[in-house]
Amino acid sequence: MIYRLVRYVDTRTGQAPVLKKLLRYVFPDHWSFLLGEIALYCFVILVGTGIYLTFFFDPSTQQTIYHGAYEPLRGREMSEAYRSVLDISYRYKAGLLIRQTHHWAADVFLVAITLHVLRVFFTGAFRKPRELTYYAGVLMLALAMFEGFAGYSLGDDLLSGMGIAIAYSVVMSLPVFGANLALLIWHGPFPGTTEFFSRLYIAHVLLVPIAIAVLLTIHLVTIVFTHHTQFRGPRAREGNVVGIPLWPGYLFRSLGLALAVAAVLFLLGGLVQINPVWEWGPFEPSQSTNGAQPDWYLGWLIGALRLMPGWEPHIGHYTLIPNAFWGGAFFPTVVFGFLFAWPTLERRITGDRGYHHLLDRPRDAPWRTAVGVGFFTWVGMIFFAGSSDRVFVQTNIDYESQVHVYQALVFVLPFVAAWIAKRVCEQLLRSEAHPLRGPGGGRVRRTPAGGFERQSAGKTFSE
Amino acid sequence: MRGAPRLLPRRQAPRWAELAVLWALLLAAAAAAAFIAVYALGADTQWLGLLLGLAFALLAVGSVVTGKALVPQEQKEEERRSLDHDMDDLDIAVYVQEADEGITRSRLLKSAAGAAGLTVVGALLVPLASCGPFLDVEQLRRMAWRRGRRLLDDAGRPLRADEIAVGAMVPAFAEGVDRKRLDASLIVVRLHEADLRLPRQREGWAPHGILAFSKICTHAGCAVSMFRYPLFSPKVPKPALVCPCHYSTFDPARGGKVIFGPAGRPLPQLPVTVDERGELRAAGRMSGPVGPSWWGVQEG
Amino acid sequence: MRRLALIVLLLALPATASAQSHGRQLFLEGCASCHGFDAHGVADVGPDLHGAGASAADFYLRTGRMPLDVATGEQPLRSKPEYGESDIRALVHYVGSLGGPPVPEVHPERGDLPEGQSAFTTYCAGCHQIMGEGGVVTGAVPPPLKDATPTQIAEAVRIGPYLMPAFDEQQIDRRTLDSIALYVQRVVKHPPDRGGWGIGHIGPIPEGMVAWLLAGGALLFVSRLIGERTER
Numbered sequence: 001m002i003y004r005l006v007r008y009v010d011t012r013t014g015q016a017p018v019l020k021k022l023l024r025y026v027f028p029d030h031w032s033f034l035l036g037e038i039a040l041y042c043f044v045i046l047v048g049t050g051i052y053l054t055f056f057f058d059p060s061t062q063q064t065i066y067h068g069a070y071e072p073l074r075g076r077e078m079s080e081a082y083r084s085v086l087d088i089s090y091r092y093k094a095g096l097l098i099r100q101t102h103h104w105a106a107d108v109f110l111v112a113i114t115l116h117v118l119r120v121f122f123t124g125a126f127r128k129p130r131e132l133t134y135y136a137g138v139l140m141l142a143l144a145m146f147e148g149f150a151g152y153s154l155g156d157d158l159l160s161g162m163g164i165a166i167a168y169s170v171v172m173s174l175p176v177f178g179a180n181l182a183l184l185i186w187h188g189p190f191p192g193t194t195e196f197f198s199r200l201y202i203a204h205v206l207l208v209p210i211a212i213a214v215l216l217t218i219h220l221v222t223i224v225f226t227h228h229t230q231f232r233g234p235r236a237r238e239g240n241v242v243g244i245p246l247w248p249g250y251l252f253r254s255l256g257l258a259l260a261v262a263a264v265l266f267l268l269g270g271l272v273q274i275n276p277v278w279e280w281g282p283f284e285p286s287q288s289t290n291g292a293q294p295d296w297y298l299g300w301l302i303g304a305l306r307l308m309p310g311w312e313p314h315i316g317h318y319t320l321i322p323n324a325f326w327g328g329a330f331f332p333t334v335v336f337g338f339l340f341a342w343p344t345l346e347r348r349i350t351g352d353r354g355y356h357h358l359l360d361r362p363r364d365a366p367w368r369t370a371v372g373v374g375f376f377t378w379v380g381m382i383f384f385a386g387s388s389d390r391v392f393v394q395t396n397i398d399y400e401s402q403v404h405v406y407q408a409l410v411f412v413l414p415f416v417a418a419w420i421a422k423r424v425c426e427q428l429l430r431s432e433a434h435p436l437r438g439p440g441g442g443r444v445r446r447t448p449a450g451g452f453e454r455q456s457a458g459k460t461f462s463e
Numbered sequence: 464m465r466g467a468p469r470l471l472p473r474r475q476a477p478r479w480a481e482l483a484v485l486w487a488l489l490l491a492a493a494a495a496a497a498f499i500a501v502y503a504l505g506a507d508t509q510w511l512g513l514l515l516g517l518a519f520a521l522l523a524v525g526s527v528v529t530g531k532a533l534v535p536q537e538q539k540e541e542e543r544r545s546l547d548h549d550m551d552d553l554d555i556a557v558y559v560q561e562a563d564e565g566i567t568r569s570r571l572l573k574s575a576a577g578a579a580g581l582t583v584v585g586a587l588l589v590p591l592a593s594c595g596p597f598l599d600v601e602q603l604r605r606m607a608w609r610r611g612r613r614l615l616d617d618a619g620r621p622l623r624a625d626e627i628a629v630g631a632m633v634p635a636f637a638e639g640v641d642r643k644r645l646d647a648s649l650i651v652v653r654l655h656e657a658d659l660r661l662p663r664q665r666e667g668w669a670p671h672g673i674l675a676f677s678k679i680c681t682h683a684g685c686a687v688s689m690f691r692y693p694l695f696s697p698k699v700p701k702p703a704l705v706c707p708c709h710y711s712t713f714d715p716a717r718g719g720k721v722i723f724g725p726a727g728r729p730l731p732q733l734p735v736t737v738d739e740r741g742e743l744r745a746a747g748r749m750s751g752p753v754g755p756s757w758w759g760v761q762e763g
Numbered sequence: 764m765r766r767l768a769l770i771v772l773l774l775a776l777p778a779t780a781s782a783q784s785h786g787r788q789l790f791l792e793g794c795a796s797c798h799g800f801d802a803h804g805v806a807d808v809g810p811d812l813h814g815a816g817a818s819a820a821d822f823y824l825r826t827g828r829m830p831l832d833v834a835t836g837e838q839p840l841r842s843k844p845e846y847g848e849s850d851i852r853a854l855v856h857y858v859g860s861l862g863g864p865p866v867p868e869v870h871p872e873r874g875d876l877p878e879g880q881s882a883f884t885t886y887c888a889g890c891h892q893i894m895g896e897g898g899v900v901t902g903a904v905p906p907p908l909k910d911a912t913p914t915q916i917a918e919a920v921r922i923g924p925y926l927m928p929a930f931d932e933q934q935i936d937r938r939t940l941d942s943i944a945l946y947v948q949r950v951v952k953h954p955p956d957r958g959g960w961g962i963g964h965i966g967p968i969p970e971g972m973v974a975w976l977l978a979g980g981a982l983l984f985v986s987r988l989i990g991e992r993t994e995r
Contacts (some may be wrong), residue, residue: 029990029991030990031986031987034986038986072955077903090957096957097511100512100959101512104974108671111978111979112979131982147809165684165685166685166708169684169754170683176758179757181756183603188595213538226546240542241898242539243539245536247538249534252529253990260523260981260982261986262520263522264516266515266516269516270512271516276955279964282645284558284642287688287884288688289707290897290905291898292685293968296974299967319727324683389710393898399899410544508959530989628929631930652928688888688889689889689900693808699926700901700902
């Protein structure tokens with residue numbers, strides 16, 4: 001029966017040879033290569049659950065009075081957008097499940113991408129010939145962050161509305177043309193008009209998903225063209241690929257991962273509450289709540305906005321750089337600039353212009369690992385600074401002191417971390433190249449955790 | 464060339480694996496069926512998520528066990544094809560450039576094509592200009608407050624001076640103005656007159672110690688909804704207006720000066736006066752631009 | 764009849780007198796070191812309690828904020844009350860006798876829940892967070908509200924303890940206060956967690972932790988199961 005199907009398709013497309021190659025395509029099977037797939041499956045679930053939500057969501061800021069099931073908001077004036085999210089959550093049977101699954105998928109999408117980027121960076125997978133794959137990936141990271149922000153802001157609740165106000169301020173803060181751009185996007189001064197919501201909506205459900213899909217296609221196609229990287233092994237070398245063929249082995253593994261991602265997301269979607277907008281209430285520009293935060297993947301930006309001291313240089317009639325610019329625009333530009341520039345920078349610094357199909361272990365490239373550790377420590381510290389108010393709540397370490405400490409550490413800790421990382425890498429390498437001899441003559445080596453382990457048995461005293 | 468797949472020792476697919484996959488699939492079907500039943504009978508979100516998640520988890524187990532234990536386990540080794548096609552790349556470049564042959568004004572034509580392309584694309588983008596009044600930045604300077612405008616409380620009633628006790632925090636709005644406008648909302652507080660340290664040009668701006676400030680933070684536009692006022696003074700932080708977003712802290716006694724946090728401009732103060740009915744009215748314009756800073760903000 | 768009333772009065776008099784003197788006794792033992800033997804306060808240490816009223820005494824004693832167990836100038840925090848019920852009554856009676864507002868009457872059941880949600884958002888959420896989970900202001904930690912009784916809510920609203928502003932009846936009338944107390948009773952104490960485990964009701968910080976630790980952890984575990992480790 002399968003033969004008949006294949007025959008049918010082949011006689012109409014002539015692609016049997018391609019299909020045959022595809023089915024035998026070899027996948028190196030290290031577990032860390034699955035991180036990108038986790039992201040991919042999160043994206044699939046985002047699209048699926050997202051489509052369902054568009055069947056119920058109303059992207060309009062037209063005001064209405066709520067008469068639904070959630071008692072504390074009965075009689076309250078709110079936008080149709082917010083009202084429709086309340087209805088999805090309270091009125092439609094699986095609405096809340098799908099909504100929460102969608103939101104968890106977004107959060108986990110970015111967890112997977114982050115882990116994947118870290119893996120790619122620290123193993124040097126971005127080197128020639130995979131720069132195109134890498135650039136597509138970094139672009140997708142940026143788009144995913146924007147997409148998530150747009151998605152949860154569509155609900156027009158108190159928490160996300162505050163975030164939109166901040167986004168408006170960041171756009172306003174761009175030198176020279178910031179205010180013009182803000183007026184263009186918001187169709188007037190904040191809070192803007194319902195057209196702003198239409199734009200946010202169409203960006204979120206059509207424009208950005210298409211952009212991500214295109215970049216994803218480029219990402220996957222270039223991976224197929226260059227074939228996946230692999231770690232050095234007894235049989236794995238630069239000139240070959242060792243792994244599992246797509247059919248049957250890898251397909252079932254991948255499918256299993258996809259199903260596991262779906263399982264985790266639906267379990268979270270039903271059992272762990274996320275963004276309970278009815279508890280926040282509708283957004284009003286003149287209102288705010290304590291403890292408002294953006295979704296986790298924008299935590300680095302709130303940290304930056306909070307840490308920046310209140311400089312706002314003027315010249316004559318102009319405010320050169322409104323304060324929000326530093327944390328909201330300059331900082332992310334530097335971070336993404338670094339990510340984009342790194343392959344070229346590394347090539348220039350090391351002078352290495354060759355092909356690399358074998359991955360480095362982090363210790364194999366001490367400089368890259370050190371720079372990476374320093375850089376991500378810098379970003380990570382700023383990220384944690386963004387939640388230091390809740391740390392104050394839990395530990396009573398006062399907020400202003402935390403801010404001052406972070407402001408100092410942010411310049412010091414990355415260098416310390418980089419230095420430590422470099423030393424660790426060099427130590428590990430040295431211990432491999434010149435292994436210690438244990439008492440019986442066996443080899444002893446350093447482990448990444450810092451301890452020692454026996455690598456090969458030697459004689460014992462009794463032998 | 465392509466390496467032959469190396470089959471790992473082939474044995475009978477282990478029985479446990481076959482049974483495991485079978486059970487996983489049957490239980491997944493049961494969970495999915497239960498999901499449908501729960502949905503029809505009342506649909507509790509937690510049960511729906513648990514059942515659907517379980518169904519997928521069981522399918523996942525089935526798939527992974529199939530992949531790792533059931534189907535023949537193979538390791539394959541394959542040579543990578545070279546990515547370097549130097550001669551082909553050169554051929555393509557030459558082939559493309561050959562189209563130039565016999566054209567005398569080739570460079571001129573290319574420049575003209577570039578210019579035409581850019582302008583046409585530009586023309587296509589121009590309708591985006593209707594998206595907003597991007598040339599009218601003066602809109603950002605518009606002021607809801609002018610002399611004589613009445614302050615309304617949250618319930619929409621005129622705000623009376625005698626309703627505001629020392630240490631109170633009162634949100635207020637401009638009468639007749641859309642509340643959603645950033646320039647319409649105020650936060651009114653009252654200090655002891657003896658504690659005021661206003662700049663000299665603001666004498667008289669705070670009758671009875673009543674201070675009115677724009678409620679919109681000059682850092683990033685959040686509503687300044689926190690007012691700390693000590694019940695018993697010594698050794699505690701002095702009165703301040705604090706924004707919950709990034710904790711910009713403003714000193715009302717000194718006219719909204721920034722005393723902590725990332726805000727780059729003081730919180731604009733509105734001079735108020737008490738009219739003959741005891742109601743609060745604006746006595747002039749705000750001390751500075753309302754809302755987050757931008758290029759054209761000129762701080763007085 | 765009048766004789767009966769006189770006898771009752773004569774019997775009650777020592778009781779009230781002793782209640783007051785019991786309260787004053789407790790005051791001298793436990794409070795005077797900061798508030799002065801005459802309750803007129805000690806400069807830079809403790810405020811004058813004349814005019815504070817039974818309301819303040821009731822609030823501070825029942826929430827265990829007084830006696831102060833942090834240094835003067837630090838935020839008094841809710842803790843286990845130091846005094847038992849009858850002692851608290853005595854102290855409240857004594858401080859009340861120095862003048863000031865009585866313990867407020869608040870009736871959450873007469874309030875309107877939507878009005879409470881709206882008022883809470885306008886007046887309280889900026890510091891205490893929209894779900895009453897507590898928050899931060901530079902210099903203090905506005906506490907979470909789930910342990911607060913309606914009376915304590917009303918007391919705090921009128922007093923404005925530590926760095927909290929005070930809201931009098933002209934600003935938040937009795938009906939609105941009832942509604943706010945109702946909101947705390949119904950929503951803050953019994954959060955409508957229709958979506959499952961509420962994880963703190965403060966939004967993205969615990970959500971991010973779940974995404975990383977629960978989902979990330981689970982999926983990393985699954986990846987390790989599915990994939991291989993490096994060939995040796």
